[in-house]
Structures are given as structure tokens and as C-alpha cells.
Amino acid sequence: MKTWPLWFLFFFLAISLSGCAHVISKDIRTKSEPSLTLNQVRQSPETFKGKWVIWGGEIVQSVNQKDGSTQIEVFQMPLGWRGEPKETVASEGRFLVSVDQYLDSYIYRKGKKITIAGEIQGEMVKPLGEMDYRYPLISSKQIYLWPDYYYYPYPDYYYDPWWGPPYWWGFGFGIIYHHHHRR
Numbered sequence: 001m002k003t004w005p006l007w008f009l010f011f012f013l014a015i016s017l018s019g020c021a022h023v024i025s026k027d028i029r030t031k032s033e034p035s036l037t038l039n040q041v042r043q044s045p046e047t048f049k050g051k052w053v054i055w056g057g058e059i060v061q062s063v064n065q066k067d068g069s070t071q072i073e074v075f076q077m078p079l080g081w082r083g084e085p086k087e088t089v090a091s092e093g094r095f096l097v098s099v100d101q102y103l104d105s106y107i108y109r110k111g112k113k114i115t116i117a118g119e120i121q122g123e124m125v126k127p128l129g130e131m132d133y134r135y136p137l138i139s140s141k142q143i144y145l146w147p148d149y150y151y152y153p154y155p156d157y158y159y160d161p162w163w164g165p166p167y168w169w170g171f172g173f174g175i176i177y178h179h180h181h182r183r
Contacts, residue, residue, distance in 0.1 A: 023083040023144040024054050028117045038076050038092035041136045045123035056085040056115035062108040070103040071096055083115045084146060096124055096135040113146035
């Protein structure tokens with residue numbers, strides 16, 4: 001049985017993990033409270049004022065303000081281990097993000113996935129349809145806008161014959177083709 005040199009195993013491990021890091025910096029992650037959920041904050045936003053959170057989801061809209069800042073409304077989704085919003089029906093609602101700079105609303109447009117680290121500022125009440133909705137408000141410290149499609153670090157075993165070739169046609173080709181042509 002052939003044994004691999006120890007340096008090779010460390011090298012392989014370093015290369016393997018380099019593309020799989022969390023999208024929010026370690027410094028900010030240590031300041032945030034991962035157990036603090038949107039539901040908890042919605043119950044009593046003033047109680048959690050000043051706490052840091054990492055939340056994500058899908059952009060509902062981005063509105064540029066007169067003072068040069070941007071306000072982003074996000075439909076919350078649970079986050080994966082890298083911080084990516086996961087497709088689910090189990091959302092805890094919506095929240096607002098205040099960014100103290102101009103962000104182009106075409107780039108930060110409806111439907112884009114986003115992960116945000118920020119500080120809870122309280123809440124803002126805005127109309128949603130015909131009702132008033134209480135949005136938890138956070139001020140952004142770091143934002144990650146996800147590309148339209150990205151390579152998942154695990155195999156995509158699901159195969160839909162209407163959406164591209166099967167996974168086994170070539171490593172990765174099926175995944176890239178599948179996600180690119182699904183729009």
C-alpha cells in the first residue's frame with residue numbers, strides 16, 4: 001500500500017479548503033451572534049439594538065436614498081455553512097439593510113441572493129401591500145452579493161432531463177450547464 005507524504009496531504013487539504021471559506025470575514029463573524037434569529041428580533045427589535053447578526057436571503061428591492069445611502073429590502077432565507085442563502089419555503093420574513101453608500105440598484109436588484117453582516121438598529125414600519133409591516137433594520141458592515149450561479153462543493157445528483165445533460169457526462173459540466181440554462 002502506498003503512503004502519501006505528510007506535506008502532500010497538508011498541501012491538498014489547504015488547496016481543497018481555500019475555495020470553501022465563509023463569505024463574511026472571521027473578525028465580523030466573531031462579533032456576531034449566530035443564534036440570534038430574525039424571528040427573535042422581530043418580537044422585540046429594541047432589545048437587540050447594537051447586536052451584530054449575519055443574515056441573508058433574496059433582494060426584494062434596493063432604493064437609493066437622497067443622502068447617498070442605499071436601503072435594501074431582503075426576503076430572509078436560512079444560510080448554509082459558507083453563508084449562502086438556501087432555497088427554502090421556511091423564511092422568517094423580511095428585513096431592511098441600511099448601507100451608508102450608493103449601491104447600483106441594477107446590480108443589487110430583485111432576485112439576487114445576498115449575505116449581510118450588520119448591527120441591529122431597531123425597526124422601521126413601512127407599507128407592504130395594504131398593511132404596515134415591521135421590518136427589523138440593520139446597518140451593514142459587510143455585504144456579499146452571490147453570483148447568479150456558483151459551483152456547489154458537493155455533487156448535484158438530481159438530474160432533470162429537460163434542463164441539461166446528466167452529471168456523469170463530465171465532472172462539473174452537468175452542474176454548470178444545469179444552473180446556467182435554468183433561468
